[in-house]
Amino acid sequence: MNTVVTSRTAILEASRQLIREKGWSALNIRSVAGACGVSVGSIYNYFNSKADLMAAAVESIWCDIFHFSDENAFDSFTECIQWVFDSLEKGEQKYPGFFALHSVGFEAGEKTGGQQLMAQSWEHMRRGFCMVMAQDKKIRKDAFDESFTREMLAELVFSLILANMLQKKYDSSSILEMVRRLIY
Numbered sequence: 001m002n003t004v005v006t007s008r009t010a011i012l013e014a015s016r017q018l019i020r021e022k023g024w025s026a027l028n029i030r031s032v033a034g035a036c037g038v039s040v041g042s043i044y045n046y047f048n049s050k051a052d053l054m055a056a057a058v059e060s061i062w063c064d065i066f067h068f069s070d071e072n073a074f075d076s077f078t079e080c081i082q083w084v085f086d087s088l089e090k091g092e093q094k095y096p097g098f099f100a101l102h103s104v105g106f107e108a109g110e111k112t113g114g115q116q117l118m119a120q121s122w123e124h125m126r127r128g129f130c131m132v133m134a135q136d137k138k139i140r141k142d143a144f145d146e147s148f149t150r151e152m153l154a155e156l157v158f159s160l161i162l163a164n165m166l167q168k169k170y171d172s173s174s175i176l177e178m179v180r181r182l183i184y
Contacts, residue, residue, distance in 0.1 A: 008046045008056075010036060011032060011036060011047070011053075012056060012057060012060040014032055014035040014036045015027055015032050015035075015053065015056075015057040015060065016060060016061055016064065016095075017035065018031055018032065018035055019057065019061065019095055019098060020094060020095055020096075023096070023097060024097060024098060027053070027054060027057060028050055028053075029043050029044070029047075029050055029053060032053065059121065061091070061095055061098060062121050064091075064094075065087050065088070065090070065091035065094070065095070066087050066091075066125075074132050074135075074136075075136070075138075076132075076136050076138055077129070077132050077133045077136050077139070077179060078176050078179055078184075080128075080129065080132045081157060081161075081172055081175060081176060081179065082176065084125075084161060084172075085161070085164075085171075085172040086170075088161070088164075088165050088170060089170035092168060092170070099165050099166065099168075100166060100168075122158065122162075125158060126151075126154045126155060126158050127154075129150075129153075129154035129157060129158065130150045130151055130154045133150045133153070133154070133183075138184055139183045139184060140183060140184060143182065143183035143184075144183075153179075153182065153183070157175060157179065161175070
C-alpha cells in the first residue's frame, strides 16, 4: 500500500468516484483511503477531518457540475438559466441523489462548515446571474429600478432553481417565461 497520495486532486477524484458509484453515504476517510490505495493517515495529510474532506468533495462536485469555460459565455440571462438547468440535470445523472443529500451529509458539529461552503458557492452563482444580466443587451432599459433590482431577480430565480433542483425537476420553461415577461 502506498503511504502518500500523489495529490489532493487524486483524493478528490476518488471521492467523486465513490459518490458516483456508491452514493453520498460512502464518503469517509477510510473509504477514500481504500479507493486511493493509501493509508488513512495519508488522507489526513491533506484533510484534517471527515468534515474537511466532505466539504472539499462537495466543492469539487459543484465545480465538476458547473464547469464553466469561455465557450459557455452567455448572450442572455435566459441562456444562462437554461445552462444552469442543463448542468443540474447532468449533475443529477452523474451524481445521483447528491443535491438532496449533501446538505444533510455533515454531522451535527460539522454542519456549519458545510453550510458556509454551500452559501459561498450559491452566492457566487447569484453574483454570476447579476453579471450576466448587466451584460445582456436585450433586457429592457426600464426593467430594473430601486424597487426591483437585478439582485432581487437573481435571488428569486436562484430560489426557484433550488426548489426545482430539490424536487428533481429540470424543466426551466416556467422560469424562463417569467423572466422573459419581466425583463425583455
